[in-house]
Amino acid sequence: MKRTILSFMLLFAAMTSFAQKLSADQILGTWQCSDYKIEVYKSGSTYSAKLLWSKYMFEADGKTSKKDSKNPDEKLKDRPVQGLTHITSLTYKDGEYADGKLYSVQDGNTYSIKGKLNGINDLETRGYKGVPMLGKTFKWKRVQ
Numbered sequence: 265m266k267r268t269i270l271s272f273m274l275l276f277a278a279m280t281s282f283a284q285k286l287s288a289d290q291i292l293g294t295w296q297c298s299d300y301k302i303e304v305y306k307s308g309s310t311y312s313a314k315l316l317w318s319k320y321m322f323e324a325d326g327k328t329s330k331k332d333s334k335n336p337d338e339k340l341k342d343r344p345v346q347g348l349t350h351i352t353s354l355t356y357k358d359g360e361y362a363d364g365k366l367y368s369v370q371d372g373n374t375y376s377i378k379g380k381l382n383g384i385n386d387l388e389t390r391g392y393k394g395v396p397m398l399g400k401t402f403k404w405k406r407v408q
Contacts, residue, residue: 286381288356295387295404302350302404311361313351320370321345334372345369351377366391375399 291311294303301317315321323330329344354364354377366377368391378396379389385406392399 285359286384290381290384291354291356291361291379291387294407296407297402297404300350300402301407304351307352309355310352311354311356311364312349313354315345315348315350315369318345318369330369332369332372334369336372354379361389 289306291304292306294301294316295313296302296317299319300315302313303316304311304313306312321330322328329346331341332343332345332348333341335341335343348367348369350367350369352365352367354361357363359380361379364377364379366375367373368375373393375391375393376396376399377389377391379387381387387404387406388401389404390396390399390401
């Protein structure tokens with residue numbers, strides 16, 4: 265009987281340790297998916313990310329950063345795409361990240377973004393306009 269209780273307690277402890285949510289700051293760091301590489305940093309009480317690399321980032325020479333030519337703000341059209349702030353205002357709520365804004369250099373539009381850490385090295389984000397169901401999901405891996 266004691267052995268059964270001890271086994272149950274160990275199993276319960278193992279299950280609850282896996283079920284614990286990761287802390288909000290676990291999103292900090294460098295992440296990469298097939299099309300982008302970003303660096304997530306804390307900005308006050310929210311999270312932001314700068315664009316480190318994109319397959320759309322460089323001119324034909326592969327070295328010169330493209331300009332933010334599709335930006336609706338005329339003053340910003342000459343800034344380089346590399347290093348610009350790509351995600352802002354991402355807030356941690358109930359184990360997920362929500363209410364963020366994603367600026368797309370491809371079309372100059374700003375989208376809503378939400379995300380979730382599925383593990384210490386796995387991040388899933390969804391960018392959308394209006395309804396999340398109509399958005400696009402990105403699966404990111406942490407860059408060590």
